[in-house]
Amino acid sequence: MDFFISLTPYIIDWLDLITRWIHIIVGIAWIGTSFYFNWLDSRLDRNIKKDDVEGELWSVHSGGFYNINKLKGPPKEFPKELHWFKWEAYATWISGFVLLIIVYYFNAESLMIDKNINNISPFLAIFISIFFLISSWFLYDFLCKSKLIDNSFLFTIICFVITVIIAFALTNIYGARAAYIHVGAGLGTIMAANVFRVIIPSQKEMVNAAINNKQPDLKKGISAKQRSIHNNYITLPVLFIMISSHYPFTYGHKYNWAILAIISIIGALVRHYFNLRNKRQHKKWILPIAALGMISVMLYTSIPKVITKNYNETNSFEEVSFSEIENIIKYRCGVCHAYNPTFEGFDAAPLGVVFETKEDIINNIDQIKSQSIDSDVMPPGNLTGMTENERKQISIWIDQGSKINNLPE
Ligand code: HEC
Structure with a gap:
């Protein structure tokens, strides 16, 4: 069963x-x-x-x-077959x-x-x-x-x-x-x-x-x-x-x-x-x-997104570390987007989108940006309670070049 x-x-x-x-x-x-x-x-x-x-x-x-x-x-005479x-x-x-x-x-x-x-x-x-x-x-x-x-x-x-x-x-x-x-x-x-x-x-x-x-x-x-x-x-x-x-x-x-x-x-x-x-x-x-x-x-x-990007680039002096990003994604997204989701009601990664490894995050950066930075459709209904500040951190990290080399070894 x-x-x-x-x-x-x-x-x-x-x-x-x-x-x-x-x-x-x-x-x-x-x-x-x-x-x-x-x-x-x-x-x-x-x-x-x-x-x-x-x-x-x-x-x-x-x-x-x-x-x-x-x-x-x-x-005058109806055909045998009339197509509707x-x-x-x-x-x-x-x-x-x-x-x-x-x-x-x-x-x-x-x-x-x-x-x-x-x-x-x-x-x-x-x-x-x-x-x-x-x-x-x-x-x-x-x-x-x-x-x-x-x-x-x-x-x-x-x-x-x-x-x-x-x-x-x-x-x-x-x-x-x-x-x-x-x-x-x-x-x-x-x-x-x-x-x-x-x-x-x-x-x-x-x-x-x-x-x-x-x-x-x-x-x-x-x-x-x-x-x-x-x-x-x-x-x-x-x-x-x-x-x-x-x-x-x-x-x-x-x-x-x-x-x-x-x-x-x-x-x-x-x-x-x-x-x-x-x-x-x-x-x-x-x-x-x-x-x-x-x-x-x-x-x-589109224009407001570019303005935010320029703002991020000129105004954020502190570099956002990858481990910070990894943590945000793990708790706010990874509970559903995993091979074995832990979020109640999810038995498989939605649409096959998985964020488990560094590569998963890097390879899906455009998707992450469009779903949770440029819009806030993910997490759906903000079920995992992602904060504005967390979205901003990811946004700044992307605008700083989405680097992973500042990861603690
Ligand atoms: C509560 C579970 C849940 C959480 C948390 C969640 N997602 Fe999703 N995600 C879904 C579901 C469900 C779909 C599938 C929607 C559909 O059927 O189109 C989805 C789809 C996606 C897709 C694919 C969209 C498409 O149309 O191709 C991306 C990318 C995505 N999510 C990114 C994220 C990111 C980034 C986060 C964290 C910021 C996140 N998700 C958090 C449930 C979740």
Whole structure:
């Protein structure tokens, strides 16, 4: 029995990897088909002289020529097999939720909760997470069904402001990384639910109406179109949030919610540029503005680090010894990041990151810096009580050249 218990953390690590793999594959399939159909619709040759054809497109790919026709209405005779695109979306959501469970719910204590922000129990953290995912959809769906939807500019602004408020609130409930991933998970839930609750039912209705020779419900068609436009704009921000959890200079920043807001605008702007381009409107000014926004965020988050470095170099006369650093890392990090962690609840080194020897520290110096000096995401929730002064000592030691030769022999 003990043997199987010891095996569990390694198995969970594997499940994490496999689920992530599936999540990325089905996500690519979903976003890929969605990008493809957007592109396809915009590139149709609409000057075609065939009665029932709205537009035509020729393409060449993977060793063959493809001739696609978009019909003006339903086909006179339904084909034996009509392809739907829905499982990509459902599988992305399901695998994403499983990932949320494996990575965050299983490690709620260390990855969701930051006691300095909010000392909640793991149970409450998980409860809030599930409640948040469900209510994001209901709130968004409510706004879509309200009068607000008739004014798309106002609708966009209000949805954006609500998202920023939610992001801000989440950074005050959870640890930074969990807060970020929840904004992404909430938006992803809205996207998948749009497919499940609105887009696919509307298409089913369209097919049924055609089969029964009836007029389809126009209103349903319009809301399906709106939801797919929303999905289209949310895509880039969601993808940014998903990958940003590997970059502590985003979610670990003091104003992480504002960075998320600005990058979301940039992502949606870039998407807007391509949507307009597909309509043959070339609003070239959008791209430089997006680039300028990105550069501003980059400089805003990076410059203070260089200033600290220069300050350290000119103002710290006393050399920090390596043994001091080794001690800090041993007590503040090594309790988890060891082959046999001593911190309760950890049975294996998280992500395989180990700080046991001098070499472990030297070889991982950039990682240590980004996780615990340039941001304070490690130790998670500061579980081991690392002090500001200790972070400063490591920072000075790195700026002094991260030497180990002053180690007592
Ligand atoms: C309470 C346990 C714990 C302590 C203490 C701790 N870590 Fe971690 N660390 C984790 C966990 C859990 C992860 C994995 C997070 C994930 O799943 O992405 C991690 C991941 C990391 C990573 C890899 C990040 C990545 O995304 O590749 C680095 C580097 C790291 N920690 C450095 C440190 C440093 C430096 C310290 C000390 C200042 C420290 N950790 C203290 C639990 C801990």
